[in-house]
Amino acid sequence: MAEKTFLANKLKSAGLRMTPQRKLILSILDETSDHLDAEEVYRRAKKLNSKLNIATVYRTLNVLKEMDLIEQRYFARDHGVEYYETVTKGEHYHFTCLGCRKIIEVETPKIKQVQAEFAALTGAQFTHACVCFEGYCADCVDSEESFTL
Amino acid sequence: MAEKTFLANKLKSAGLRMTPQRKLILSILDETSDHLDAEEVYRRAKKLNSKLNIATVYRTLNVLKEMDLIEQRYFARDHGVEYYETVTKGEHYHFTCLGCRKIIEVETPKIKQVQAEFAALTGAQFTHACVCFEGYCADCVDSEESFTL
DNA sequence: ATATTAATTGCAATCCATTCGCAATAAGTG
């Protein structure tokens, strides 16, 4: 039951209102481990609220991001599309395979270390880091090799 | 004199032609240590070739990037605009100050270490990494503090 | 419960960085 009111409370303390659309959109991201772009969130949400509008999805994703309930990510070299995931998973980064487009999550303390070192050195304060790796996963490296042999 | 032909040779071996536009656009990035977006490259180049077109700038930046003569970067959380710099500087990453918009270059071996570890662990091959940090530089942290006191 | 008020939604129009189609131009070869 604290569950039920968590979003509502967060919204209220920001002077915002709880709406079915916001609840729905957050639940979609909470219930998947995928990384979804706005279109995909819209597609999934629309099945449960057929008159939902894509503009509401964009606005809601921005609200949820501002409230630190979801994280916005970019993948691969072309950062033309934004993807989202809940913050419930711990700190991690992403590797995108250019062969099969699969996304592999990378856990490492080294990024935070870089930030700590730079902060100590310069006095800067970090608020955010965008880290995306790109290349070929083991499977795709193997099949490439059998091609080029 | 090897200078003069370096770009031409690289182009030729890719089946591409040397043009005044390409020479001009590369020279602009070679002669600055700033990170320029396409508009700014265009602005500067147009002073020297008034009939240059922005589409040519975009096409040329892509050609130069493909040939590994320049690097494409994203800065700060909003990756809506692409920036470019020459590859003559060594491997480095970027910190963007949200206060004064200044960009500070960060040198560290840790990013490559992350890649090496992940490659050893999974067999993946890396082709590219996009790493951008964001926060407040020491100057802006200081002036923020004097505000909130 | 009901009225009140301001936040939110749906919809369409708009933004804006980047790309694309195409005819005219120009680079490279011999």
Next chain:
DNA sequence: CACTTATTGCGAATGGATTGCAATTAATAT
């Protein structure tokens, strides 16, 4: 110089994301 084909300039198009606005609805006070 002539020929082939890459490249340019120009305008139109793209596509993800945002915005203006009138209608709706959530939250609060009565």
